[in-house]
Amino acid sequence: MLACFLLVLAGKANAACRYSWIEAWPLKKELSTNPVIILNCNGAWRERLLTWKDENAIYLKSGNSVVRLNVIEVHEGKDDLIQFILRPQQALITGKTYTLTTLSDGKYESFGNENFEWKVVNGRDRNTPVWLQEPVYSHNRIVFFGCGPEKYARFCACFRDKSEIIIHTRLKRLSNGKVSEFYHVPDSSFIRVGFGMCSGEFDMVDGEKYEVAFALMDASGNKTRKTSPIAFVAPTDQDVLQDNDEAICDCTQFKKQGDGDFQFYTILVFFIVLLVIGATVFFIVRKRMKK
Numbered sequence: 452m453l454a455c456f457l458l459v460l461a462g463k464a465n466a467a468c469r470y471s472w473i474e475a476w477p478l479k480k481e482l483s484t485n486p487v488i489i490l491n492c493n494g495a496w497r498e499r500l501l502t503w504k505d506e507n508a509i510y511l512k513s514g515n516s517v518v519r520l521n522v523i524e525v526h527e528g529k530d531d532l533i534q535f536i537l538r539p540q541q542a543l544i545t546g547k548t549y550t551l552t553t554l555s556d557g558k559y560e561s562f563g564n565e566n567f568e569w570k571v572v573n574g575r576d577r578n579t580p581v582w583l584q585e586p587v588y589s590h591n592r593i594v595f596f597g598c599g600p601e602k603y604a605r606f607c608a609c610f611r612d613k614s615e616i617i618i619h620t621r622l623k624r625l626s627n628g629k630v631s632e633f634y635h636v637p638d639s640s641f642i643r644v645g646f647g648m649c650s651g652e653f654d655m656v657d658g659e660k661y662e663v664a665f666a667l668m669d670a671s672g673n674k675t676r677k678t679s680p681i682a683f684v685a686p687t688d689q690d691v692l693q694d695n696d697e698a699i700c701d702c703t704q705f706k707k708q709g710d711g712d713f714q715f716y717t718i719l720v721f722f723i724v725l726l727v728i729g730a731t732v733f734f735i736v737r738k739r740m741k742k
Contacts, residue, residue, distance in 0.1 A: 580612035603645035607700035
């Protein structure tokens with residue numbers, strides 16, 4: 452998958468903010484046998500997940516097969532947002548469909564009205580995502596909505612991987628050294644660091660100096676090194692959205708390069724196969740002639 456992308460680091464700007472919600476990643480209904488599962492939530496869901504974490508009560512269930520999910524990371528966002536990074540305690544079985552469940556009073560239960568399930572379609576994935584262009588700062592942007600502003604610093608980047616990608620972002624406030632981290636889903640053509648109308652991953656102080664670093668991670672937990680820190684100043688009211696503010700990150704050159712690489716290696720493999728077949732035929736004929 453080749454993408455020029457936008458990291459949604461601040462939640463969705465809805466007409467009305469939801470008090471209690473939960474979202475799961477991967478977004479596609481498919482997993483490898485060694486996946487990572489990420490849960491974002493707030494409100495009542497936040498308290499439930501914290502309790503289940505302490506009780507080791509989060510599972511994937513397929514029929515009679517039950518696999519415990521270990522919580523390997525927890526990250527706090529703005530306005531009650533929290534994120535849980537989970538890993539299965541053992542490999543999943545290809546072909547099975549697993550549902551996210553919890554163990555309550557000795558019974559396995561689904562997440563209320565939420566039906567988070569995935570089918571295991573791939574074996575173990577060890578391929579690491581690739582930056583085609585590491586992030587570079589573009590501009591700041593503020594949009595005012597009914598319940599509050601949406602404030603972002605925007606970065607342009609391009610990447611490639613065969614599976615779903617999520618971005619690990621590490622933000623540091625330079626005045627006091629405070630560090631915040633979160634994982635975010637790619638979308639469109641920018642990395643957005645900040646927060647949305649209702650909540651968000653990063654609460655930044657207007658006009659303060661920050662550093663940010665990014666790493667790619669796929670749905671199997673394969674991860675790149677972090678990029679070098681990028682310095683920027685947090686948005687202020689002077690960065691209000693203008694009509695011509697929708698700049699575009701152009702990853703076309705990398706797509707063409709990727710297509711060219713694919714064609715080259717396809718041709719190379721074709722000639723190698725022909726060479727092997729030719730050599731095999733030659734030795735068979737030669738052996739028969741000697742007889």
